[in-house]
Amino acid sequence: MPFGGTWRQTATTLFTLVALGMVACKPKPSSKDESDNEKGARDTAATEHAAATSATPSAGAGSPVVQDRRFLFAVNTKAPVTPQQIADAKSIIEKAAPGIAFVDDPGVGKTGISLIAPPPDQIEPPDENTIRYFGRGFDGSSAERARSMRGALGIGWNLDADPKLERLRAAQSSVKAFAEKMDGFIWDDATRELFTPAAFDSQRIAGWDSGYPDMRGQITIHYYENEGRHRAVTLGMEKFGAPDLVIQDVPISQSNRGSHVRNVAAQLIVEGASIGSNGELVLDLAAIKHAPTKAYYSGLDPSASHKTTIHLAAAKPEEGDAMNRLLEIRFPNGAGATEWERLAAAADALVGAPKDTPTAVAENDPELAAIKLRVQAKLPELAAAIQKGLPLGESISVKAPFDTDDGGVEWMWVSVTKWEGDTVHGVLDNAPAGIKSLKIGAPVTVKQSAIADYVRHKADDSLEGGESIKVLDRRSPITPR
Incomplete structure (x- = not known):
């Protein structure tokens, strides 16, 4: 495939769990006696769990904080x-x-x-x-x-x-x-x-302000990967008389953005925010009382609206969770066809979208073509690693082409969730510039033969691959925000 069109330099996946106060945890083993049909049914149910808003009752109205x-x-x-x-x-x-x-x-x-x-x-x-x-x-x-x-x-x-x-x-x-x-x-x-x-x-x-702490330093997030489901849950809210918060299925590429939503929700709950009668909680950065926290999130993107609404529902704790009440964060009213897309939209509204300007690339670019040849030789090894199961805390993203509305091509990053033959399943890591029907966070499939680059983020925080990132950065450097 020619390389003409626009290329994205970076994926939103490249972050450190520990830097976010997150800890990757081992999944629970599945039953050896489980049939393929049972496993597939459970995987599908897990992926769609957060969108099934009737599964559990909404959180009660008012403040969820108790004094005991x-x-x-x-x-x-x-x-x-x-x-x-x-x-x-x-x-x-x-x-x-x-x-x-x-x-x-x-x-x-x-x-x-x-x-x-x-x-x-x-x-x-x-x-x-x-x-x-x-x-x-x-x-x-x-x-x-x-x-x-x-x-x-x-x-x-x-x-x-x-x-x-x-x-x-x-x-x-x-x-x-x-x-x-x-x-x-x-x-x-x-x-x-x-x-x-x-x-x-x-x-x-240190760092308390207006009678409240920065909740980012008071709680931690445990991140579980199990049978295609990616679950992120807080620990530590019980010290404040508040329930812990969970997003039942958040792809690793969206974990950074999910953490922003979850941390702001925790901050507002501890500061006394009330839940609506239908479980809705307005996340408004202007309402945060802890001034340094407000300044931090507002400063990520001053042009964002800094406001979104999430829904909270009573959730059943799972093995490894705290012995505490638990509320599930959902995004039923956001833009997007899936819960993953709606999570991304909520994060965009709250703290801003990732800064990622597409770079125009000529057809048959020799430097990128050479990179693709090297990458294609590496892909069978990556496919085998995905199929075997990546080590705890590791992820793989690939760069693939998508047809734009005007007949062009937009090369974007996809965080891989499954690899079946020549078909790679994953989550879109970039916000498309020329495809109105596609949003960041959408589940997508791409062909292995079309992949032009990859990034393997290892558990020790080292990176492998990403040659095109270095090339595009050299040609059009990104200015960090």
């Missing part, structure tokens, strides 16, 4: 915690949160603070993978110290009211103070993250 809340921090220590050190922790907590009783039994319905020092044989130090994927603020030296920890003190908080989040702030400041005293590390059980005291201070304690 339970959460646990733990301080990992070099040696088993002594009675004197427990007394020291109690003194630090009493100073930070006067008037809250200490209780021996952290049972449901018992308001108070419980201190738990498990016996040494029940303590397992964090391993290398835990620190790599769930550690925050670690370098080589602190990681080595963390792996040698042999003690821990759990600090459980059972609260009946915290309308101004003062008790949460007291819990965070006291656990940091005790960790510093013990030269230890902090485990946040709600988000399943391990912090150095400095990182905990930076993400959890």
Whole structure:
């Protein structure tokens, strides 16, 4: 195929899960006895789940925040915690949160603070993978110290009211103070993250504004890939008396944009936003009270409308989710034929569309033709990798041609979801400039023989391929926004 038409330099896929506060998680194994028909039916149901708005009831009207809340921090220590050190922790907590009783039994319905020092044989130090994927603020030296920890003190908080989040702030400041005293590390059980005291201070304690935190530093997102379904769910909202939020099927190429929508929703919910009678929640950047967060999202694209509406529905937690209420984010009223397209449209309205100007390319461009020859030789290897199953946190995008409304060709990136023979299935990663019927986020199929480039984003954040990106950038550099 000639190379005339317009080419897109980059895909929206190229991002780092960890940089977004996201953690890729292992999928649950499927049954070995499952038939192909059963598997296909389940895959189809999973993909269409978010669009089936009648599947579960809408979230109740009003604020979803409740005052009763339970959460646990733990301080990992070099040696088993002594009675004197427990007394020291109690003194630090009493100073930070006067008037809250200490209780021996952290049972449901018992308001108070419980201190738990498990016996040494029940303590397992964090391993290398835990620190790599769930550690925050670690370098080589602190990681080595963390792996040698042999003690821990759990600090459980059972609260009946915290309308101004003062008790949460007291819990965070006291656990940091005790960790510093013990030269230890902090485990946040709600988000399943391990912090150095400095990182905990930076993400959890510093930066509050108008009585609220930047929720990007208070929650994390776990991303599951399972049987063609890509599920992203928050952890950590329980500390604020709020439900966690889930998008049941979001392609990895849309995870960045999905995170913006989810984080803004979390921010507004914690700040007191109300859900409408039909489950609708207006996401309006102007309504955010935390000024730095408002400035960050508004600054991504000042020309965007900075406003969209999502719908929230009660959802059933799945294995690996927090023991917390769960609300599913849906996009029933957005532009687009599929939920993926409507998610992209909502993100465009809220924070702006990806900046991606098409580059005109002459037919039979020799440099791009040479790249395609090399890429075509590589594709069987990529197809085999997709069919086998990519390693956790890895993705592949390919560049393919699409016919434009005026008879031309627009070369765009597709995030691959399935590879069957010469047919590649995926999600469109660019917003078409010359195809009115096609939108970013749309499910598409392309032929392997037409593919002219690829990018393999590996779990260690390294990239393979993308030769055309370098060529087009050299010819027409992109100015980062």
